[in-house]
Amino acid sequence: GAGVSQTPSNKVTEKGKYVELRCDPISGHTALYWYRQSLGQGPEFLIYFQGTGAADDSGLPNDRFFAVRPEGSVSTLKIQRTERGDSAVYLCASSLMEQPISFGPGTRLTVL
Amino acid sequence: AQSVAQPEDQVNVAEGNPLTVKCTYSVSGNPYLFWYVQYPNRGLQFLLKYITGDNLVKGSYGFEAEFNKSQTSFHLKKPSALVSDSALYFCAVRDGHNFNKFYFGSGTKLNVKP
Numbered sequence: 419g420a421g422v423s424q425t426p427s428n429k430v431t432e433k434g435k436y437v438e439l440r441c442d443p444i445s446g447h448t449a450l451y452w453y454r455q456s457l458g459q460g461p462e463f464l465i466y467f468q469g470t471g472a473a474d475d476s477g478l479p480n481d482r483f484f485a486v487r488p489e490g491s492v493s494t495l496k497i498q499r500t501e502r503g504d505s506a507v508y509l510c511a512s513s514l515m516e517q518p519i520s521f522g523p524g525t526r527l528t529v530l
Numbered sequence: 531a532q533s534v535a536q537p538e539d540q541v542n543v544a545e546g547n548p549l550t551v552k553c554t555y556s557v558s559g560n561p562y563l564f565w566y567v568q569y570p571n572r573g574l575q576f577l578l579k580y581i582t583g584d585n586l587v588k589g590s591y592g593f594e595a596e597f598n599k600s601q602t603s604f605h606l607k608k609p610s611a612l613v614s615d616s617a618l619y620f621c622a623v624r625d626g627h628n629f630n631k632f633y634f635g636s637g638t639k640l641n642v643k644p
Contacts, residue, residue: 422573449630460534460620460634461574474630509573518564519632521573 420444422522424510430528431500439495439525443512450493451519452485453509461509461521467493500529532557532625536635543611544643551606551619551638559626563604565595568618568637577619580604591615611642 423442431437443450449468453461463477470490478484482500487493497504507526511519533556543549555561562581566574578589585597595606606619618637625631 451630451632453634458636460622460636461632463631463633466630468630474628477631511574516629518576518579520576521566523571523573 422510422512422520424508424522424525426525427523428526428528430530432530433500433502435500435529437497437500437527439497439508439510439527441493441495441510441512441522443491443493443510444514444520445491447512447514447520448490449513449519450487451511451513452493452495453511453521455507455509455524457506464495464508497527500527502529505529532623532631532633534621534623534633534635536619536621536638538638539636540639540641542641542643545613546610549606549608549611549615549640549642551621551640553604553606553621553635554602555604555621555623556602557623557626561597561599561602561604561626562624562629563595563597564622564624564632565589565593565604565606566620566622566634568620570617574620577606611640613642613644616640616642 452464455461466474467487482498485495507524509524511521513519564579565577580597588594621635
């Protein structure tokens with residue numbers, strides 16, 4: 419079946435701009451996660467949704483980062499006033515109940 | 531605090547030889563442990579997990595992992611490596627109090643040479 423999909427696969431933007439990253443989870447998966455992976459590092463937790471609500475946003479680095487999942491399916495990660503330090507691969511994942519989480523291919527964000 | 535350590539940035543092994551990728555963890559409560567593999571330009575793929583039960587867990591592609599509670603380790607193993615196993619491997623632990631949060635190690639690059 420279809421896995422987690424993310425768009426765009428690559429995003430290049432200029433410092434100070436606003437970006438949106440989209441995640442389409444596996445159909446029926448109620449849990450959705452955003453992680454960030456910097457070069458040479460493991461994925462770092464950002465936020466977790468159960469249904470439409472953000473159940474845990476403790477990993478968001480600051481208030482420039484925000485994520486929504488208005489209908490309990492597709493999620494959008496929004497980054498305002500991007501900084502060069504935001505450059506990373508942003509990974510989305512989804513799961514059902516307590517099953518292992520399934521990751522998408524990621525969006526590579528480059529802030530110039 | 532929950533954490534995972536992968537002490538080796540890189541592991542080199544010849545095809546056909548056994549391989550081990552090391553992982554140690556620190557967790558409050560019962561450990562829920564996972565291994566994921568990442569191929570270039572691909573998402574992380576689940577390999578195997580330990581929740582409870584037998585300390586030797588078998589997973590995808592012939593991989594297995596051994597849970598050792600006294601050493602707080604969860605090393606990934608395979609009896610006979612393939613060139614196609616070359617990839618980046620991540621160990622992860624699920625937060626003992628917040629089941630929705632996973633902590634990942636920094637990854638180990640496995641190079642299998644023909």
